[in-house]
Amino acid sequence: MIRQDIHEYKNVWVFIEHNAGKIELVSLQLLSKAKEIARDLACDVCAFTVGADIKKLEKEVAEYGAKKFYIIENPVLKDYRTEPWRASISYLIAKNKPAVVLIGATALGRDLAGTVATELSAGLTADTTALDIDPQTKNLLMTRPTFGGNLMATIFCPDNRPQMSTVRPGVFEAIKNPAKMELIEDKFELKEEYVVKKILEKVQTGEDKLNLGFYDIIVAGGKGMGKKENFKLLETLADALGGTWAVSRQAVQLGWAHHTRQVGQTGQTVHPKIYIAAGISGAIQHLAGMKSSDIIVAVNTDPQAPIFEIATYGIVGDALKVLPKLTKLFKGKLKI
Amino acid sequence: MHSLVFIKQVPDAAQVRINYETGTLIREGVPAIINPFGAHAIEAAVQLKDKYGGTVSVLTMGPPMAEEILKKSLAMGADNAFLLSDMVFAGSDTLATSYALWAGAKKVAEEAGPIDIYWAGKQAIDGDTAQTGPGIATRFNIPLVTYAAEIKEVDKKNNTIKVSRVVDEGMETVQVPMPCLITTEETINTLRYAPLPYLIRAAQTGITLLNSSNTEIDSGQCGLKNSPTKVKKAFTPPKREKGEILKGSDETTLDTLYGKLEPMLKQCGKL
Numbered sequence: 142m143i144r145q146d147i148h149e150y151k152n153v154w155v156f157i158e159h160n161a162g163k164i165e166l167v168s169l170q171l172l173s174k175a176k177e178i179a180r181d182l183a184c185d186v187c188a189f190t191v192g193a194d195i196k197k198l199e200k201e202v203a204e205y206g207a208k209k210f211y212i213i214e215n216p217v218l219k220d221y222r223t224e225p226w227r228a229s230i231s232y233l234i235a236k237n238k239p240a241v242v243l244i245g246a247t248a249l250g251r252d253l254a255g256t257v258a259t260e261l262s263a264g265l266t267a268d269t270t271a272l273d274i275d276p277q278t279k280n281l282l283m284t285r286p287t288f289g290g291n292l293m294a295t296i297f298c299p300d301n302r303p304q305m306s307t308v309r310p311g312v313f314e315a316i317k318n319p320a321k322m323e324l325i326e327d328k329f330e331l332k333e334e335y336v337v338k339k340i341l342e343k344v345q346t347g348e349d350k351l352n353l354g355f356y357d358i359i360v361a362g363g364k365g366m367g368k369k370e371n372f373k374l375l376e377t378l379a380d381a382l383g384g385t386w387a388v389s390r391q392a393v394q395l396g397w398a399h400h401t402r403q404v405g406q407t408g409q410t411v412h413p414k415i416y417i418a419a420g421i422s423g424a425i426q427h428l429a430g431m432k433s434s435d436i437i438v439a440v441n442t443d444p445q446a447p448i449f450e451i452a453t454y455g456i457v458g459d460a461l462k463v464l465p466k467l468t469k470l471f472k473g474k475l476k477i
Numbered sequence: 478m479h480s481l482v483f484i485k486q487v488p489d490a491a492q493v494r495i496n497y498e499t500g501t502l503i504r505e506g507v508p509a510i511i512n513p514f515g516a517h518a519i520e521a522a523v524q525l526k527d528k529y530g531g532t533v534s535v536l537t538m539g540p541p542m543a544e545e546i547l548k549k550s551l552a553m554g555a556d557n558a559f560l561l562s563d564m565v566f567a568g569s570d571t572l573a574t575s576y577a578l579w580a581g582a583k584k585v586a587e588e589a590g591p592i593d594i595y596w597a598g599k600q601a602i603d604g605d606t607a608q609t610g611p612g613i614a615t616r617f618n619i620p621l622v623t624y625a626a627e628i629k630e631v632d633k634k635n636n637t638i639k640v641s642r643v644v645d646e647g648m649e650t651v652q653v654p655m656p657c658l659i660t661t662e663e664t665i666n667t668l669r670y671a672p673l674p675y676l677i678r679a680a681q682t683g684i685t686l687l688n689s690s691n692t693e694i695d696s697g698q699c700g701l702k703n704s705p706t707k708v709k710k711a712f713t714p715p716k717r718e719k720g721e722i723l724k725g726s727d728e729t730t731l732d733t734l735y736g737k738l739e740p741m742l743k744q745c746g747k748l
Contacts, residue, residue: 160646221644222651223611223621248645252623255611259575264705267571267606282709288493288603294711301705338620341639342650357745383747394664400643406605414745415738425493432717436741438734444722451717454734458726466731474735475747 147240150302153179154239156230157190157202157210158249164201166352167245169315171308172205174272175243176318178281181274182240187211191229191329193219199324206318209325211237217331221249222338223256229329231260236327239303241281243272246307254307264298265305270312270410280304290406290429309410311354353404357414358384361404361431362392365420365441365460369397374464375419381471387411389421405430417467419460423448440464478531478631480522481585482596483578483613484515484550486543487603511546514598516553518661520668521628522596523554529631532556534589536581538566538574544684551679552671557589563688568701571604575612580694581687582613588685594638595658599624607660614658622651623660 153175158165168188175186188207190198193216202210213229234242234257244250246268258265271284275297281304284295298304353359360379362372375386388398390405404411406426416434421427423439423446431437432451439452440460449455456463489510494503511519522533534557535550537543547558561581569577586592595614600607607623614621622640629639629650641650643662671679689696697703723730742748 165645223614223623227615248624248643251607252611252621255571255606255608256615256621258608259572259612259615262572262705265571265608266706267604267608286714287605288488290714291493292711293714295709296706297709298706337654338622339652340649341652343644343646344648345646358747399647401645401647406602407600414741436738437720438738440726449722450719453720454737455720455722456726456730456734457722463726463731466728467734470728470731470735475742 145300145302147300147302150238150240151182151184152187152239153182153184153241154187154189154234154243154303155207156242156244156250156253157188157198158245158247159190159192159195159198162194162197164198165245165247165310166315166355167247167250167308167310169201169205170310170313171243171245172202172207173316173318174308174313175241176206178241178272178274182279184240185209187239189230189233191215191218191226191233196324199322203322204317204319205315206320207322208320209323211325211327213327213329215329215331217333217336220340220343221253222336222340223252224338225331225336226253227256227260229331231257232329233327234261234303242303242305244305244307246309250307254305258305261303262301263303263305264301265307266296266298267307269306269308272306272308281306286429290432291425310352311409311411353385353387353402353409353411356385358382359387359404359411359413359415360384360417360419361387361389361421362419362460363389363421363427364391364395365422366392366397367420367461371461372397374461374468378417378464378468378471381468381475382415383475384413384415389424389427418448418452419464421448422446423451478525478529478593478633479590480525480531480533480594480596481582481592482515482518482522482533482535482550482555483610484519484535484537484546484598485512485601486510486537486539486546487512487601509542509545511549512598512601512603514600514602514661514663516598516668517663517665518596518598518659519550519553519555520666521625521659521661522594524666525594525628525631526554529633531593532589534559534585534592536561536578536585538562538577538581547684548679551682552676554675556682557585558682558684559585559588559687560684561687561692565689565696565699568704569699570704570706571606571608571612572706573699573704575609575616576698577694578609579613579616580692584687584692593655595619595656597658597660599660599662610658610660617656617658620653620657622653622657624662625659626662626664628665
């Protein structure tokens with residue numbers, strides 16, 4: 142382990158994940174949280190990213206309170222590839238010495254964070270759901286679920302900087318907080334012929350990337366929905382409620398839905414106001430992704446299903462019959 | 478072609494229960510299994526061996542009892558098994574673990590030949606970090622392909638491999654030169670029951686023990702002391718109170734449910 146003078150490191154850095162010119166919501170959520178951390182550390186929030194043609198992200202980043210926005214533009218960085226992104230981002234971090242680096246725990250973010258942290262010999266905590274500053278030591282305390290959410294662990298990184306963490310989407314709220322921001326453009330030499338990984342094909346899965354964390358009502362279905370065609374029932378109820386629909390891992394494994402809609406340990410973590418679980422038995426891996434919802438309504442034919450252990454309201458019955466009735470009921474009452 | 482699969486022994490998450498009084502996990506009687514994502518990595522390596530020839534080695538770091546999952550790996554079709562076990566590794570975080578596995582992998586290459594593809598599960602089900610695979614690839618400075626859902630093709634002539642991987646927006650297909658490191662989704666294949674010849678061979682194959690004295694591992698980079706991240710505390714999340722089971726599932730019951738949801742719907746601006 143490399144011994145460092147940790148006092149050389151300051152500021153809280155947030156990675157701006159972007160795709161097709163759009164910033165991922167989790168990056169804005171982290172900018173808002175970073176503001177609190179920076180207040181406790183008496184330092185600034187800075188944003189950073191790499192890519193091709195990314196200066197246009199500047200306006201939105203400034204709206205969420207970053208003081209500085211460090212970027213490297215290079216055509217080689219157009220699509221995410223681990224190796225050139227690692228090289229350019231590690232360079233930015235090593236040069237500017239932030240005390241804290243926060244990255245959204247998306248597929249891209251987790252790929253990137255693991256490789257950058259190793260390159261920098263930095264401590265990295267995965268998938269945190271709470272971030273605090275220790276008032277005495279000023280260390281970042283990173284709390285994360287392990288064992289499928291059965292155990293929480295608070296991790297810290299006392300002797301090394303930066304303190305890196307990937308953070309689950311949907312845990313913090315993105316709050317606009319406009320600041321006068323400085324764009325700092327750096328250069329990093331990269332040539333396409335030295336990048337050995339080639340992207341041959343990209344397939345969008347019919348729907349845009351879905352931030353389930355954005356919705357305050359989620360209607361989720363599992364194996365008990367019987368077949369793929371029945372998922373329409375989730376969608377119509379979600380529409381009637383002005384929410385969205387989601388699925389369990391089993392439904393994804395059965396090929397009924399894409400994993401972009403999966404809630405749980407290997408999917409997204411959500412905490413909506415109302416979560417309706419239809420035909421979901423409630424494996425702990427699923428519960429890990431939704432048990433902090435304000436209200437959980439469970440519909441399941443099996444009265445012994447573990448989902449009823451955590452449901453606020455339970456209905457023992459066939460989801461295929463109950464969902465259409467609920468749709469009719471809400472359609473009549475809600476102004477959507 | 479020589480594959481090396483990194484695997485981890487984990488408690489079967491589905492069987493772990495919590496003691497809410499003591500705030501600890503109840504591990505007694507919970508079987509230790511191969512991390513499920515890693516099991517799919519073994520299967521993927523064995524399927525490539527079946528198609529293109531070669532050998533499959535497996536390496537795990539853990540206590541002596543981790544031999545058990547190596548035996549299982551041999552029964553799944555692996556040819557060589559290595560156990561990296563030493564007290565100096567105890568308490569390693571992901572940075573120190575990727576260091577030890579990287580150094581261990583170099584020893585495997587010495588013993589069993591140069592490696593073309595390194596494999597790991599996309600994450601372990603106990604720690605859920607997804608950091609060790611990327612860490613090892615970074616230390617080798619080889620291409621990293623995470624979240625692999627399908628091995629499309631191995632081009633032996635040009636020494637490249639084509640892989641489809643899951644990304645946030647859908648899927649992408651990449652081509653990388655070998656050696657490379659691939660981390661696997663569980664959708665990459667279906668695990669098979671171990672065929673009899675594999676079971677027989679597993680019983681006959683020994684496990685090679687690696688430790689800090691027979692490898693070139695710098696103990697100054699391993700273990701709790703040399704891990705940048707440390708656990709400050711561990712606790713169980715508060716148990717959610719069991720709610721109310723409504724009687725029946727007819728219109729009257731659903732009206733009752735509606736009444737209970739009404740205040741929250743108002744709060745959400747839906748009413």
